[in-house]
Amino acid sequence: MSIEQSLPVRKARRLGMKDAGRPRFVILLCMVWLMLVLLVAAGADHLAPFSYTEQSLLNRLKPPAFLSGDPKYLLGTDGLGRDVLSRLIYATRMSVVIAILGSMIGATFGTLLGFLAAHFRGLIEDVVMVFVDFQASMPFFIIALAVLAFFGNNFELFLVVVGLYGWEVYARLTRGLVLQANGQGYAFAIRTLGVHPARIYMRHILPNILSVLIVQLTLNFPELILIETSLSFLGLGIQPPQTSLGLMLGEGRNYLATAWWTGVPAGIVIFLTTLSISLVGDWLRDKLDPTLKSAEI
């Protein structure tokens, strides 16, 4: 930082203006929550007090410890006497893994096709866009149900199906952004320097459109959790005895009036996680944009 840059920053601080470089309190909270979720997902085996399959039929539907339940079961037990906390921890891991891997699959696949369409134009672009339109016009659930019902259910297939949710948005977004960037001066000007097109795409256009893609990712991520939830709820997703947040929510639904603690914790984790990702994604977009950064100071 040179002197002429730090001066206005100091001035802005004195005037009590927001420092764009530092995240707000809410964002920090969201980050802490997301870190927690990731830690829980990573260390599920060590954190869970019980195995997620361990049943104790004598202790069915025990309320949480803080509601005068058994102190052994911090969040109570479900209809088969399984520890809700342990199941929540394992379910979080399952859902986070599916959402992360799934969104990576969708984002990579869609972005790649978008780049290909924008680079080659012509027939390749037409074919890609036909598939995009096809995907966009078919209800995703119909496709997912058909694929899972036809090929049977296994984890890898389920992951791919969930991952492909939303790829067409990335493809269309990327194609448009790349076309726009190609038409703009900088990509053209750099091409006239003799720089290889692959390098222009990776080093110039991708960083310039990344903020939009990241926002799309943060929009897509919660949707993936919901898709996983819905499919598991319908019995086509994660199969018992495996568990996921969606499955827990679905199972808990039956006991909502009598034993709310079997489903509500999963719902809270889904809610807080998706909200946090959206907020952090928004903050990240501002952070990634050097022009916004200086404008806010």
Add this chain to the structure above:
Amino acid sequence: MSGRVVLQDIVKVYRSGGGLFRGKTSVRAVDHVDIMLEPGETLGIVGESGSGKSTLGRIAAGIESPTSGHVSLDGRSYARIGSAAWRRERRGVQMIFQNPSKALDPRMTIGAQIGEAMQAHGLSDMQGRKARMEEMLALVGLPGMGGRYSHQLSGGQQQRAVIARALVLEPRVVVCDEAVSALDVSVQAQIINLLNDLKARFGIGYLFISHDLGVVRHISDRIAVMQKGVIVETGRAAEIFANPKHDYTRSLLAAVPAATPAERRARERRIA
């Protein structure tokens, strides 16, 4: 010294696709133009907007191919646009655009962009490139500003950065397409002087395209006047200004504001 660009019988026709209720139309942007840029020479191309001067410049730089005709740099025709050979050729001929803020990547420092230009042509190693980048920035009047992003620079500074990025490749020919038109008048003079200094230093040939005759007069050795895709007059810069032969040249010159009251009175006498 080399850097001779020869354009022979250049024709460029643009076809518009035609709308739902309109037929296809075609525009002849450049119509049978022959022109030559001598090594180390500054050739000014003037004309009103739509006269085809920018198209001619892009064809001369090899970033657009003519519909028919032949372009060569030092006797060699340009390779197919986008090919590996074409990319290598870019070292010899560079372009400077009208709007410098659009020519720079907003997310990469100008130093990195200058380094990238060198890297694309395999010029020196990482350290050599860094030293060369600093040297080039100092040369264009941006010493030590390699870490800046384009939005942290003024318009004039951005154009200096663009010039540094183009000239670091040591091109023999630089096509300046309205390179100063988007800048303030005071900054225009600085950039023109910079271009002149760099020309004296490196012996570059400029194809200087502008609608502003005052600017063109200041920098050009020779001037070509373009109207509706055709070159109507060429000659030494001083000659064109002192003794314009073509009606169109005369009307262009008459549109330039007189620099001094004495000149204005002289002009008014001529018209009267």
